[in-house]
Amino acid sequence: MAAEQNTDSLSVKALKDHTDRTEASPSGNRTSFRPRAASIISESGSVASGGPNVKGDLRKMTTQKMVMTGLRKMSIVAKDVLTKRRMSKPAIQLQYENTYKMHPDDGTKFASYRVEEAVRGELEKHLEDMKYDPTKTARLTKQICDKILDKVKDLNFPRYKFVVHVTMGQNGNQGMVEASRCIWDDKTDNYACITYKNASLFAIACIYGMYFE
Amino acid sequence: MDDLQSAEETAFIVDEISNIIKESVEGVIGGNAYQHNKVNQWTSNVVEQCLNQLTKLGKPFKYIVTCVIMQKNGAGLHTASSCFWDNTTDGEMSQFAHFPNMPSSAVVHAD
Numbered sequence: 001m002a003a004e005q006n007t008d009s010l011s012v013k014a015l016k017d018h019t020d021r022t023e024a025s026p027s028g029n030r031t032s033f034r035p036r037a038a039s040i041i042s043e044s045g046s047v048a049s050g051g052p053n054v055k056g057d058l059r060k061m062t063t064q065k066m067v068m069t070g071l072r073k074m075s076i077v078a079k080d081v082l083t084k085r086r087m088s089k090p091a092i093q094l095q096y097e098n099t100y101k102m103h104p105d106d107g108t109k110f111a112s113y114r115v116e117e118a119v120r121g122e123l124e125k126h127l128e129d130m131k132y133d134p135t136k137t138a139r140l141t142k143q144i145c146d147k148i149l150d151k152v153k154d155l156n157f158p159r160y161k162f163v164v165h166v167t168m169g170q171n172g173n174q175g176m177v178e179a180s181r182c183i184w185d186d187k188t189d190n191y192a193c194i195t196y197k198n199a200s201l202f203a204i205a206c207i208y209g210m211y212f213e
Numbered sequence: 214m215d216d217l218q219s220a221e222e223t224a225f226i227v228d229e230i231s232n233i234i235k236e237s238v239e240g241v242i243g244g245n246a247y248q249h250n251k252v253n254q255w256t257s258n259v260v261e262q263c264l265n266q267l268t269k270l271g272k273p274f275k276y277i278v279t280c281v282i283m284q285k286n287g288a289g290l291h292t293a294s295s296c297f298w299d300n301t302t303d304g305e306m307s308q309f310a311h312f313p314n315m316p317s318s319a320v321v322h323a324d
Binding site for chain 1: 247249252253255256257259260261264267268275276277278279280281282283284285286287288289290291292293294295296297298299303305320322324
């Protein structure tokens with residue numbers, strides 16, 4: 001509504017400017033307001049000329065009540081100026097409406113087997129020749145965690161949130177148990193768990209995928 | 214839906230969660246030494262107790278609880294977690310407990 005009012009006031013202003021000019025110039029024909037249009041464009045600093053581009057913008061714009069058919073070209077240019085001025089202002093923060101989508105679409109559900117395959121390959125690639133080193137393994141764990149997260153994001157599960165949990169340790173014949181339990185929606189959420197072991201270290205990667213309704 | 218609930222109810226309060234994890238771990242394991250035949254049950258119990266307490270908080274969150282119990286052997290252990298979620302509404306808390314013969318850690322993710 002406000003937008004319409006703004007445009008209307010601008011087109012009214014354009015009409016007034018035009019009438020002022022036509023009163024000044026004796027001829028008052030259509031071609032007289034072309035130079036005025038050019039000056040409006042230069043004020044706003046935009047590069048668009050009053051040619052085919054303007055017509056394209058008109059199609060995108062909402063229909064406005066034109067003041068007079070004779071002044072159509074003037075009001076189109078005036079609207080162009082308005083949109084160009086709006087673009088230079090900082091973007092308004094978008095608030096998304098609720099989509100009421102409670103389940104993922106067919107084929108986009110979190111598929112454990114796909115994640116497992118992808119992550120197992122990733123783990124083997126990075127850890128094949130690694131030896132456990134106390135100073136480096138801390139950083140390596142974080143790096144692997146980030147890489148796995150990127151890989152899972154690439155697998156393209158829309159509207160899913162992911163948690164990747166990686167545990168790495170020295171292979172020292174000690175006993176260890178890792179357990180995990182979740183409260184979530186069983187129909188939409190799932191997990192994938194991958195273990196990797198070599199002579200000097202072991203790694204456990206758990207990836208949880210939760211649907212964001 | 215978010216307007217109906219106050220900000221306090223939907224916030225992820227780190228202190229509460231930290232207490233819950235501590236109590237669950239200490240309650241289940243106490244001062245026991247590592248026993249291979251019991252460890253499975255300990256981890257399940259820790260995780261279950263954590264989850265029960267978390268659901269009692271009544272917050273509109275999904276929870277993931279992970280517990281690791283390891284025998285103290287001189288071997289090193291590193292844990293990392295990386296999450297793709299909404300930073301304003303979701304959170305994570307982890308506690309590391311050092312028992313005489315068993316280091317154990319529990320991590321809670323909520324979103």
